[in-house]
Amino acid sequence: MTDELSTAERLLPGLDRQLRETGTAELESATSPGLRIFRQAGGPGLVVPGELGGLGASLVDALHIQRVLGARSPSLAVAVNMHVCTVLAMPPCAATEDLLRAVAGDHLYIASGFGEGRPGASVLAPTMRAERLEKGWRLNGAKKPCSLSESMDFLTASVALSSADTDGSEMALAIIPADAEGVSVRPFRSSPVLVGSETHEVVLTDVDVPDECMSLLGDPQSLNAALSTAFHTFELLVTASYVGAASGLVETVLERRRGTAAERVELVGELETVMASLEAVARACELGQDDPAGVARALYVRYSAQRTIERVAALATELLGGTPYMVSGVSATLFSAVRALAFHPPSRSAMADALDRFVLGEPLIIP
Ligand SMILES: Cc1cc2nc3c(=O)[nH]c(=O)nc-3n(C[C@H](O)[C@H](O)[C@H](O)COP(=O)(O)OP(=O)(O)OC[C@H]3O[C@@H](n4cnc5c(N)ncnc54)[C@H](O)[C@@H]3O)c2cc1C
Structure with missing residues (x-):
């Protein structure tokens, strides 16, 4: 996660240190200070364009930040993801510019x-x-x-x-x-x-x-530019958030030198492969365009990531052992949090027919 941590330090200096010091257990509690810490670090303005007072982060930067947030606290990543996706994908209306200026200037959440x-x-x-x-x-x-x-x-x-x-x-x-x-x-x-x-x-x-x-x-019956942008960004960023949660487990495996070298490298390699795929789709993505092939690619990566994250989280939790699972509970918390990637729309089974028809040349429809 080296690149992701450098992106976090460049755009939101000190945030990762503060989240680490707070600790995953507290960040995953009902009284989590996570959203307050992210707000104080200037996080709400992350993807607001520079000319509106924001940090002007790119989609790839945002993927990196979501992964780091997920590693410290999947709850924080899930909540911030909704804000970031809205700022990036909301079709403009008369109020948009003023809203985004206020989001960046006053650190507001949407x-x-x-x-x-x-x-x-x-x-x-x-x-x-x-x-x-x-x-x-x-x-x-x-x-x-x-x-x-x-x-x-x-x-x-x-x-x-x-x-x-x-x-x-x-x-x-x-x-x-x-x-x-x-x-x-x-x-x-x-x-x-x-x-x-x-x-x-x-x-x-x-x-x-x-x-x-x-x-x-x-009209949601067709994947127009507005909906294409919304799904494109959401699928990539929500996946990065849960890659982050799995990365939190793998980081602990690495720090504690659990398992064999082959097992540790397998865990790292699996997550880096997903992250490289997310970045490739993000780099090819032109927000605001009608791009069904890009949305389909984002969905393929997300569904494949679901499987990878299941495997990685299961093995990492096993290598960390029963004592952390039962006593501190952090591995149990992250293990159960990663499962929620499957619950974000559109679900894999709900999309199966639509993607099956799309590969045969029909228009992409999100059911
Ligand atoms: C942690 C978390 C935070 C969320 N935050 C937000 C938020 O801030 N804003 C927001 O708008 N939403 C949010 N959501 C909700 C999300 O957008 C989904 O709408 C919601 O989770 C769907 O509910 P469900 O899992 O019961 O899905 P259901 O639609 O009931 O699907 C359950 C399962 O049924 C199967 N299934 C469903 N439809 C079909 C089909 N047509 N064909 C075949 N199989 C099918 C799939 O296997 C699916 O996984 C959040 C979800 C989670 C888990």
């Missing part, structure tokens, strides 16, 4: 609400509707699971637009201040996994959003 907690449902079929008002939209519904929901300064929520001009087939991303009237957060879960990610339910009751804060995503 949460992303697409999922609605309906098993088997597509993230591109929101039941949250936006009803037309004279100069804006009225939103009602709930988003869950929604990470970053305690620390968020803004929520971006996917909605289906209902008006005389649209039949509900158009999707938009509404930008909503977290303290707007009608926004509330309620607990969503009781599992101890990834509790530091602040993943809860965000409820919207008669929340009014002006036109200038609606970012259009188009």
Whole structure:
């Protein structure tokens, strides 16, 4: 992870040291200081362009940072990932520039609400509707699971637009201040996994959003430029976050010289191969373009990474041994956290038919 650590030191100096000193156990607790530490380090402005006051990090830089965050705290990586993907991929609307300036200048977080907690449902079929008002939209519904929901300064929520001009087939991303009237957060879960990610339910009751804060995503039946950018960045960055979690386990194996040299090198090589693939896809990616082949490649890498991470995490946990697993619990925490890569949309089995048709020349559709 040498390159990733140098990127972190170049862009967010001192962050890794502070996260290491805090320790994974505390960062993975329900009272994790991780998002506060990342905010104080200037992390929210990471991928905001330099001309808007941000650090102007590239997509490859962002992959590196997500890996480092994942190694220290998968919860922190999962929560930050939603913010970074939103900043990179949100289609521009009238409010975007001011929002990004504020994000960089005041170190603000943006949460992303697409999922609605309906098993088997597509993230591109929101039941949250936006009803037309004279100069804006009225939103009602709930988003869950929604990470970053305690620390968020803004929520971006996917909605289906209902008006005389649209039949509900158009999707938009509404930008909503977290303290707007009608926004509330309620607990969503009781599992101890990834509790530091602040993943809860965000409820919207008669929340009014002006036109200038609606970012259009188009018709989700086709993979247009906006959706292509969203999936391209999300698949790469979420994968890097979980590569990071597996890297945290492997780092400990290396530090404690557990296993044989052959086993240690196998673990390192497996993760470096995934990271090299992610970087290759990221370097070829032109954000804002309609690029189905790039999205498909990002998905292939992600699904392959899921398998690799399963193998690496299982072997690393075994080499670390039963005592750390039972006593400190950190290897158990990371081992169970890495499994969640499989739960981010679109799932491997949900995408199988669509990719099978795409390789035969049909358009790529995200179900
Ligand atoms: C830690 C974490 C944080 C998250 N944070 C956010 C967030 O901040 N914002 C957000 O919008 N979402 C977030 N999500 C939610 C995520 O976006 C998914 O929407 C949600 O996890 C889907 O729920 P589910 O796993 O029950 O999926 P389901 O859709 O019920 O799928 C469960 C399994 O069923 C199978 N399956 C599903 N559909 C099909 C199909 N069509 N064909 C064949 N098999 C299928 C797959 O094996 C899949 O893995 C988060 C998820 C996790 C795990």
